[in-house]
Amino acid sequence: MEKYLESFINGYKGYANYLWTEITNPHWKNYFYWLIGVSLFFFLLELIKPWRQKQAKFRKDFWLDFFYMFFNFFLFSLIIYNAASMVVVDLFKDFLALFGIRNLVALQVETWPKILQLLVMFVVRDFIQWWVHRLLHRSAFLWEFHKVHHSVLQMGFAAHLRYHWMENVVYRSLEYIPLAMIGFGIDDFFLVHIFTLAIGHFNHSNLKLNLGPLKYIFNNPQMHIWHHAHDLPSEKHYGVNFGITLSLWDYLWGTDYIPKDGRDIPLGFPGVEDYPKTFIAQNLHGFKLTKAERKVKKN
Ligand SMILES: [Zn+2]
Numbered sequence: 305m306e307k308y309l310e311s312f313i314n315g316y317k318g319y320a321n322y323l324w325t326e327i328t329n330p331h332w333k334n335y336f337y338w339l340i341g342v343s344l345f346f347f348l349l350e351l352i353k354p355w356r357q358k359q360a361k362f363r364k365d366f367w368l369d370f371f372y373m374f375f376n377f378f379l380f381s382l383i384i385y386n387a388a389s390m391v392v393v394d395l396f397k398d399f400l401a402l403f404g405i406r407n408l409v410a411l412q413v414e415t416w417p418k419i420l421q422l423l424v425m426f427v428v429r430d431f432i433q434w435w436v437h438r439l440l441h442r443s444a445f446l447w448e449f450h451k452v453h454h455s456v457l458q459m460g461f462a463a464h465l466r467y468h469w470m471e472n473v474v475y476r477s478l479e480y481i482p483l484a485m486i487g488f489g490i491d492d493f494f495l496v497h498i499f500t501l502a503i504g505h506f507n508h509s510n511l512k513l514n515l516g517p518l519k520y521i522f523n524n525p526q527m528h529i530w531h532h533a534h535d536l537p538s539e540k541h542y543g544v545n546f547g548i549t550l551s552l553w554d555y556l557w558g559t560d561y562i563p564k565d566g567r568d569i570p571l572g573f574p575g576v577e578d579y580p581k582t583f584i585a586q587n588l589h590g591f592k593l594t595k596a597e598r599k600v601k602k603n
């Protein structure tokens with residue numbers, strides 16, 4: 305027990321120092337400034353050429369989402385989660401050691417060219433995340449947490465990172481083991497993280513960009529807005545367009561859905577009017593419902 309606690313504290317201390325060093329030392333591999341830079345880039349594009357011209361530049365809930373952005377991308381995922389994941393990694397390794405398994409790596413990717421490693425890691429991770437996202441919609445328990453992301457009523461780049469911190473826990477836990485099995489560790493994430501951050505901002509941005517045939521590979525605002533549609537046909541009520549960075553999986557599994565131009569469609573979900581509006585209330589919401597309430601809400 306002490307060992308795990310020490311691991312947590314060291315992880316926490318390490319990343320608290322790391323946060324401070326990041327802010328005080330701008331450099332190329334710096335998450336903090338990349339987050340600011342990428343956000344500013346999309347903010348400016350939305351100012352110059354918005355898809356919905358009537359939407360306010362500082363749209364509804366802009367500042368709430370701005371706060372979520374730093375909380376989720378930076379504070380939670382880099383500091384708290386990394387500290388916790390040190391413990392999870394230790395626990396998991398110790399658990400495997402009980403069965404005499406010391407090496408989890410099923411495929412040795414270290415000898416591959418770096419660019420190929422990153423590409424494989426990105427595609428595998430995106431595919432896992434696509435399934436996790438579907439799960440967030442299918443499970444009544446997880447859907448209550450995922451509703452935070454779907455409570456966005458006006459779309460803009462910052463909505464990308466409005467989500468409940470439980471999602472970090474679910475995504476990271478479910479993606480870590482398969483990625484570790486092909487030999488990837490948390491340190492390899494930087495480039496992939498920045499790339500997915502940029503595409504994620506793009507998907508939620510108030511921009512129109514015709515990707516041509518690339519739309520069958522990459523997610524985009526014209527597709528993702530339908531993922532946030534308030535009303536869906538009953539046979540698709542669990543959701544459509546689950547793609548995170550790649551849209552490919554939706555086209556392959558037939559969950560793609562763009563019936564018409566979605567520029568002005570109502571967003572949210574049935575009952576969104578009664579959904580909590582503040583950061584704290586939204587974060588408590590998923591924990592409050594009883595099993596029976598979830599059942600009723602889902603059906
Ligand atoms: Zn969703």
Ligand SMILES: [Zn+2]
Pocket residue numbers: 453463464508528531532
């Ligand atoms: Zn979204």
